[in-house]
Amino acid sequence: MTAQYKPEDSISANFAEAVEWRRSLHRCPQPSWLEFFSTAFVAERLSGWGYALKMGKDIIPADKQLLLPVKEKLDEEYQRALKAGAKEEFLAKARGGFTGVVAVLKGDKPGPTVAFRFDIDSNEVMESNDPAHRPAKDGFLSQIPGYAHMCGHDVHTSIGLLLAKYFADNRSSINGTIKLIFQPNEENLSGAAAMIAQGVLDDVDFLFSGHVGLALKTLGQIAFNIQGFMAMVRYEVTYTGRPTHAALRPDQGKNALLGSCAAITNLYAIARHGSGASRINVGYHQAGSTWNVIPEKAYFRIETRGVSNEISEYMRQKAFEVIEGAAKMYDLKCEMKKAAEAIVAGNSPEMITLAGQVVRNLPSVTEVIPEAFFGASEDVTLMMEKVKGQGGQTLVALFGTPVSGGHHNSSFDVDENVIKNAAEFFAAMQRAVSVK
Numbered sequence: 422m423t424a425q426y427k428p429e430d431s432i433s434a435n436f437a438e439a440v441e442w443r444r445s446l447h448r449c450p451q452p453s454w455l456e457f458f459s460t461a462f463v464a465e466r467l468s469g470w471g472y473a474l475k476m477g478k479d480i481i482p483a484d485k486q487l488l489l490p491v492k493e494k495l496d497e498e499y500q501r502a503l504k505a506g507a508k509e510e511f512l513a514k515a516r517g518g519f520t521g522v523v524a525v526l527k528g529d530k531p532g533p534t535v536a537f538r539f540d541i542d543s544n545e546v547m548e549s550n551d552p553a554h555r556p557a558k559d560g561f562l563s564q565i566p567g568y569a570h571m572c573g574h575d576v577h578t579s580i581g582l583l584l585a586k587y588f589a590d591n592r593s594s595i596n597g598t599i600k601l602i603f604q605p606n607e608e609n610l611s612g613a614a615a616m617i618a619q620g621v622l623d624d625v626d627f628l629f630s631g632h633v634g635l636a637l638k639t640l641g642q643i644a645f646n647i648q649g650f651m652a653m654v655r656y657e658v659t660y661t662g663r664p665t666h667a668a669l670r671p672d673q674g675k676n677a678l679l680g681s682c683a684a685i686t687n688l689y690a691i692a693r694h695g696s697g698a699s700r701i702n703v704g705y706h707q708a709g710s711t712w713n714v715i716p717e718k719a720y721f722r723i724e725t726r727g728v729s730n731e732i733s734e735y736m737r738q739k740a741f742e743v744i745e746g747a748a749k750m751y752d753l754k755c756e757m758k759k760a761a762e763a764i765v766a767g768n769s770p771e772m773i774t775l776a777g778q779v780v781r782n783l784p785s786v787t788e789v790i791p792e793a794f795f796g797a798s799e800d801v802t803l804m805m806e807k808v809k810g811q812g813g814q815t816l817v818a819l820f821g822t823p824v825s826g827g828h829h830n831s832s833f834d835v836d837e838n839v840i841k842n843a844a845e846f847f848a849a850m851q852r853a854v855s856v857k
Contacts, residue, residue, distance in 0.1 A: 431590040436841045443579035444561035449505045450543030450568045453606035454518035455498040459541040461507035463522045463603050470589035472524035477514030480523050485615035487760050520605040532597025532855045533626035539581035540607035544571045549831040571833040573633045583844040596855040610761035613800035617807050627854050628808040630801045631818040633839050640836050641787030642821025645776040652733030653798035655724040655761040661754040664717035674715030675752050678708040681719035684747035691739045699736050700726035730765050766802035769814035779849045785842040793819050
């Protein structure tokens with residue numbers, strides 16, 4: 422499977438433009454199911470380079486749009502993207518939150534289907550306007566208050582575009598099919614599941630993805646033996662009781678607020694699993710309406726995590742017991758709706774070995790980190806399991822770069838040379854799995 426790799430002129434020649442792509446995306450960030458600008462930006466370029474595109478409901482089923490923003494917000498962000506320069510011909514199919522792009526390029530020679538996944542959503546964070554912050558200093562600061570690319574997904578999207586341009590420029594030498602997946606809603610961890618449900622991964626033989634920064638803080642570092650993905654599940658919980666006057670007849674009420682408080686307190690008391698780390702968090706809680714009414718409704722959002730799928734399932738089951746127990750205690754109706762999921766998945770051993778051989782011929786790689794700890798949840802793991810379950814192979818890589826501020830921090834920034842480094846690695850991996 423190995424093949425000699427020589428740096429391709431296309432990647433270096435288009436790198437300066439890729440930096441400008443990154444900065445354009447950085448100026449107009451939008452979070453989960455609202456990534457209208459990024460969707461149109463990506464689609465316009467891929468269409469011009471000869472890719473066949475799938476968008477809208479062809480890649481995102483409506484029943485998988487978990488935690489979809491309200492219509493007013495969807496319309497507001499759609500119009501914002503248009504005002505920022507997105508062309509409606511590449512945006513129309515995304516209306517209603519059906520964001521993301523899947524692009525296919527068939528090479529001139531037979532071979533496998535090789536997919537690359539890149540996340541496109543931003544964080545809900547206010548970016549720093551400190552003059553020392555490079556996006557502020559160099560004029561590409563977020564133009565949308567409260568939204569910012571503080572995890573590097575603008576960088577990931579630009580890596581995907583630079584790679585796409587390389588493949589388009591070298592179509593005659595490509596064996597097989599290239600599939601580029603620009604995925605929405607990674608931060609809320611439901612975009613991957615939506616795309617899987619619509620069959621986006623059904624024909625994939627090899628799946629590659631990656632992330633910049635995290636544990637690798639030096640440009641030129643790379644890791645592909647990744648440990649520490651955390652399985653995770655998120656639920657919305659709603660308790661419904663009975664409202665009454667708090668002074669006149671409190672005995673006739675059924676207090677949803679008391680039920681939710683009892684549940685939340687006891688969720689944090691769940692005994693931790695003895696075989697590895699686990700996490701639980703209630704990040705949002707809302708209940709009641711006014712001073713003198715027994716609260717009829719209570720709503721909260723919960724997530725559980727574990728360093729294995731088994732530990733995550735243990736935490737989920739125990740959380741359900743607590744939530745249902747509190748409902749019974751206060752005679753409340755209880756509704757639980759899944760909002761997101763990620764699992765623990767590992768890179769295919771054959772791909773780890775192959776990547777080690779490929780990077781020997783990449784001058785941009787200065788250090789291979791033998792093992793790197795991810796330490797969080799990522800919904801690309803669902804895509805990995807899907808591909809491996811149908812006999813394919815997968816690899817997620819980490820790409821080193823200095824990181825200002827830290828991930829999800831208002832001062833986050835990277836060394837943009839990581840865009841070229843990652844694109845070169847992905848190009849080399851495609852060639853290695855396709856040339857026999």
